[in-house]
Amino acid sequence: MVKTIGILGGMGPFATIDLFQKIVSNTPAKIEQDHHQIIIYNNPKIPSRMEAFNKGAKSPLQELIRSAFVLKRAGADFIIIACNSAHIWIDELRRNVTIPFYSMIENTVQHLLECNSNVSEKILLFATESTIQHQLYQNAFKGSTYKIVLPNEEEQKLVTLAINDVKTGEIHTNSYIEELNQMIETYQLEGISRIIGGCTEIPLLFPYFDTDIKLVDPTFLLAKLAIKKAIELKS
The missing domain is CATH 3.40.50.1860 (Rossmann fold)
Known part of the structure; x- marks a missing residue:
């Protein structure tokens, strides 16, 4: 069965x-x-x-x-x-x-480790403050060729606001999509190759991200x- x-x-x-x-x-x-x-x-x-x-x-x-x-x-x-x-x-x-x-988290990291060809990559993590502060993804990637990049304090406030909007059903009408896209564009210029949607609300916004960066959906x-x-x- x-x-x-x-x-x-x-x-x-x-x-x-x-x-x-x-x-x-x-x-x-x-x-x-x-x-x-x-x-x-x-x-x-x-x-x-x-x-x-x-x-x-x-x-x-x-x-x-x-x-x-x-x-x-x-x-x-x-x-x-x-x-x-x-x-x-x-x-x-x-x-x-x-x-x-x-x-x-274990499953997402394992998937990316299997995808990696031993080339160093920088990954931007969009997650809640608790996930970031507890270093759930950072610890899971230790010893790998991936480098986790975190939003700065002001950028994290924006990510948190976007997450809270999704929790109340504001997805395609999310107030923070434009600012998130501006942030993503800046990080792309800095060599970010992937973004992890490290909060389950973030992948719901992926269709509205205007970027060529690879989007990693843990969900x-x-x-x-x-x-x-x-x-x-x-x-």
Whole structure:
């Protein structure tokens, strides 16, 4: 029997929809029954990952664990998380829940390492302040030929505002697209070859980025991994 995918979502809801859609859209299905069983727990009541890490607000850990147990009890065989910042707590989640968690960050880095031809590349990271400060991507790339470039303080404020717009449904009407494109153009002139959408809201803005820089979508890569894991037979 094939496996059931569990999506721990709600962080935010539009990013969760994006992950679900990318799983369905990239599943090679000739008939309806070829698609995968997916259980989504869209829990937007999980406390803010950014405020917990940056401002000492309530930790999301207990609600993340509870949400994972909801998915496990519902029949999920493994869990993927539609949020990069939530991966700050992935080790605790793995210790508390017995079914596997597959990491969006580990998967993205592994994909890029497999693509790399040992040529040094500079990657611009668009992510939340908590993901950046916790060095989730920076640590994962240590020892590789990739160099992670971070926006400066003012640029990061712009990225954060754009992320918050997406969380409220402002995607094609996002107020910050023009400024983001100006920022991207500047970084392209400085030799940036890729941009990682290191917050699950950022890939939703990719269609509006006016650039030739390669755009790395961790949500898409996680969807592909979930499809692969779903067809593995249960032991």
